[in-house]
Amino acid sequence: MRVMAQMGMVMNLDKCIGCHTCSVTCKQAWTNRSGVEYVWFNNVETRPGQGYPRRYQDQEQWKGGWVRNRRGRLTLKAGGRWRKLMTIFANPVLPNIRDYYEPWTYDYEMLTDAPLGDDFPVAQPKSLISGEPMAIEWSANWDDDLGGAPEHAPRDPIVERLRRESEDAVKLDYEQAFMFFLPRICEHCLNPSCVASCPSGAMYKRVEDGIVLVDQDQCRGWRMCVTGCPYKKVYFNHRTGKAEKCTFCYPRVEVGLPTVCSETCVGRLRYIGLFLYDADRVTAAASVADERDLYESQLDLLLDPHDPAVIAQARADGIAEDWLAAARRSPVYKLAKQYRVALPLHPEFRTMPMVWYIPPLSPVVDRLTETGHDGEDAGNLFGAIDALRIPISYLAELFTAGDPEPVRGVLQKLAAMRAYMRDVTLDRPRDESVAGAVGMTGREIVEMYRLLAIAKYEERYVIPTAYEGEAHQLEELACSLDVDGGPGMVGSGPFGEGSGSPMPVSVETFHALRHRQTGDRVTDPEDRGARINLLNWDGKGRPAGLFPPPHESPPDEAPPGPGDITGRSAATPSSSDPGVDR
Amino acid sequence: MNGIDVLLWGVLPYLMVVVLVGGTIWRYRYDKFGWTTRSSELYESRLLRIGSPLFHFGLLVVIVGHVIGLVIPKSWTDAAGLSQEAYHVQALLLGAIAGFCTLVGVGILVYRRRTTGPVFRATTRNDKLMYVVLVAAIVAGLATTLLGAAGGEEHNYRLTVSPWFRSLFVLQPDVAAMSGSGLAFQLHTLIGMVLFTIWPFTRLVHAFTAPVHYLFRPYIVYRSRRPGAARPTRPGWDRTR
Incomplete structure (x- = not known):
């Protein structure tokens, strides 16, 4: 066992209203420069939708992440070392700028400088790539809020897969449509395929906190990381010729502040904290045969920060005491492993992503109430989960490689929390059987409620600072x-x-x-x-x-x-x- | 052998080496951030996918050909039983094919650079100068190869250019040998020296950091936040193949 610390994030999708504040503040902080106009370290996607860049989840097209070969070993989907070097002169699976979108600005000067005439002057859109006038046809969230869904949503790779399996699994008709929002940042994976793809060795995972970064001085612009990342969260700065990616706002995190996207999140749905994991077992965990076992094997990597054996080994591996204390209070550990309500995004890419998601419980209470039922009764809620507007199968394709059971378990826990907490709020006797039905205790439910619903700042963000001894360097x-x-x-x-x-x-x-x-x-x-x-x-x-x-x-x-x-x-x-x- | 010959073939090569080595070290220290391929694949990939591999792989063969032709003395191949004619045929074939691929490749790349708006916008004056010298070197080199096909003793570079090239390394430049070679060879050599002189100051530097070490390193790279701290002796998990 070799204990390493990892900064992780959990996002509670139940609370995301798709306001894009995280994206905008992140962009202002990190990518408001020329060359990265199209770069969104943080973006919010409407699901079902194609995502950003378009259809990035379709790895048959983009070849990101790892695959398990016939001998049971992990290999990069886009090819191994030799193949990488042989295709280095023209990467065959690099997304084109049009797979993202062509960034533009407007010719605002025209509004004030146009000569007097009969027509109102207009500010024409102009491409920031070619400088020519252009027609705007796509952007980072063109299909926001299901805009153009009849046309675009059927091309969502998950919708396509579900449709292949059953004819009417995902309904896109207006009356039956569902949607939810999926904010995405770099996953800061335990087994990062972008790092493995970098021929220069410029990308690395930080030993202390697991943040994946690009060394701007060592990057030579070979572009293999862009292909390697299945989430397409490494971007190519087309002006400097270097790769850039989400930094987990490490200058902020190092001094104990949450990332910009978390700090500015209106819904307060993001949680930041530490995971302790066993670095020796990562490759084995990522290599399990059945894709549907990847969620469990990833969960197995996370070590219990209260376990004396783990603490002793962590000390031996040089993790400081304040970090161990932070790991014990970590909200992300609680949500992912203890309560098991947070799920990883696309574990089937085998990168062991470290940004976790609490799947959305559709507006189920109102729906039940409309049909004349008691919408917050535990029995009714459990029964309704399989008939939710957001199909469990869709969520399962996102979070558990298609296995509906973990998703159902999470949604039942969220439903149980509502039913249990109603009794608490109304000062009625607590029904411990509701908690027991989802494998929790009443005490745990109350704790989880406090973390998810009250969500105090100090409890959402438990971020240890960089070591005291290093402070002068910071x-x-x-x-x-x-x-x-x-x-x-x-x-x-x-x-x-x-x-x-x-x-x-x-x-x-x-x-x-x-x-x-x-x-x-x-x-x-x-x-x-x-x-x-x-x-x-x-x-x-x-x-x-x-x-x-x-x-x-x-x-x-x-x-x-x-x-x-x-x-x-x-x-x-x-x-x-x-x-x-x- | 006159003063100009001494200047061209006795002094200039060493100046070139000083600028190449010194310039590269200076650039590496001063401008690591600017040390990149400056790829434009994001803008345009259809032409690049043909032109770039054609150019680069052709160039790699051309480099191998130069090494064989310049470094291995004629007496060695003679001793190995390779006749002058046989050597000539294989060198001509290999050189002509590789040189042609390189020229076509760079032709496609220059055409792409000029006609694709975004790529042309991203082209600096530095790039343009580099392209002129690079294309001139390739054209002159291909011309010498084709002239060599015409035969003639003055086109046998292994009796003129190669001895001069090797003599440079022992600091006894054989100026007479080089000045006795044909004009085409002299022109190609001069352009080549100009190319190597400007090399450290252009985007060509990316060739010096060809990522061969990628074949040997573990897939996952760890680094410590502390700048001075040694990297862990052992990566977090076993090498993935």
């Missing part, structure tokens, strides 16, 4: 904000886009970050290279530089400021507890 003392142009320096060196000395990955220092999180004053952005990061703006007052200096206004006239917008002046004292409304 401060980036050598961080070169004073290099040419500072952190905002973007542009071309003599050898093309992005060449030249490397820029610091994170322009935030540890202290600046903590100061802003805990201070009640606005951090002066002047010392940050005069860039305003609105993501970090806490809404308190007006950071200097938010607005450009007033243009040729008389010096004695006060410039308009956002104090007028918010109705508060910058001097308004903040609330006493900044954490209270998070």
